[in-house]
Structures are given as structure tokens and as C-alpha cells.
Amino acid sequence: MTQTARNLVMDLEDAGCQVKYMIRDRDGTYPALFDTILADTGIDVVLTGVRIPRMNAIMERWVRTCRCELLDRTLILHQRHLRHALREYENFYNEHRAHQGIANARPLAPLPTLITDPDRLTRLDIRRRDRLGGVLHEYEHAA
Template sequence: MDEILAETGIRTVLTGIRIPRMNSIMERWVQSCRHELLDRCLLWNEHHLRHALCEYEHFYNQHRAHQALNQAAPLRSVPDPITDPERIIDLNIRRRDRLGGVLHEYSHAA
């Protein structure tokens, strides 16, 4: 298998010997990517796939809420909660579609 991958230009990366969680972390990311992106897209070619994966990577790290991180994203902290009832009533939420509406980002309008 390594020879077949090497012929196509794919470099094999081995997991660490004493790092049992390494595979589980990548398997979870691949599962999330498949369910949230690849199962909802019709990809035309390798360039389109790479573009979609780049967009998903940015979405996953910058915007998507993660339960293990207390609803924060890996590269973004959780904003301070809004406790003032007047501000809660007048919230103006904006939605930004990514990849033609497959991914949605929500934010407060300034």
C-alpha cells in the first residue's frame, strides 16, 4: 500500500508509538468533515475538493462551536455573555453562508 501511495505523490505519516489518542482525534475530525461538508457537496475535481477542505478547516477552527471547549472554537474564545435584557431584545444576528450555503456562520452585527 505504501508503494501505491508513494507513486501518486502521497506521503505516509505514521502515528506515534505511545500516543493512543492520535488516531481518535483525526477520526473525529474526518467524521465531522464528512457529515458537515462532504456528504452535502458535489465536488467536481481535486481543485474544488481542496478549496472546500480549506474553507471547512477555517470554519472548523475559527467559527464552529466545540462542546469539549465549552462552545468555543479552537482559535476563538467564547464571547462574554449578554446579561442585560435590553441588549438581548435588540440582538441583530447576521448569517454568512460559506461554500454556497453548506456552512453557516452566525455573528452579532455591529
């Protein structure tokens, strides 16, 4: 057993948590023995996709954003509550939250039409809708 694998297994046992999966890329930093040791402790190793070198980075970005915008601001009570909060956040992230990398658009929505009429600009009526008890806010023009 490698020292790294031994430390990982001991840390998991000391924490008293059950880990089902370890997601890692296909880098080769960890030898096959590492995967075998994890499999012996009941942890399935899931490899990222073939020829998708940025897959891990994309997921790490999503996890960090989810943590900063949701989990650091929410007291999670139990697994059902966590699943509900993550579903709400996923919908918010894909359907409403603006993404700077794609011209402040939302991934699952078309770009909004530009408001060029000066009269309409001076009397904008913006409505806010709270999600998850006010942790997340959605803003939109009132019809």
C-alpha cells in the same frame, strides 16, 4: 503475502484508484510484512505519533465531522474544488464552529463575552454569512 494484504491490494487495483499513503497506529495488529507489501505497491505507511494513543481517534472524529457536515452535502467537481472546500471547512471548523467538548467555544478564538443586559437581550441582531454556497453558515451579532 498475508490474506489481508492480498485483499487490500486487489481491492485497490480493482477500484482503479491510486493510494499514496496509509495512516495507521503502532498497534502491531499488522506485521512488518504488511508494510513491506504496501511499500512494494507504492503505498507509504505513515505511523501515528509516539505516545499519542488518541491521535488516530482525534483524526477519525475530524474526518467524520468533515464528511457529515461538508462532503456528504457537496458535489465535488475536481481536485482543485476539493482542496478549496477543505480549506474553507478547516477555517470554519477552527475559527467559527462551536465545539461542545470545549464549552461551545471555537478552538482558535477567545470565548465571547456574556450578554447580561436585559435590554440588549431583547433586541439581538444576528447576521448570517453563508460559506461554500450555503453549505456552511456563520452566525454573529451585528455591530
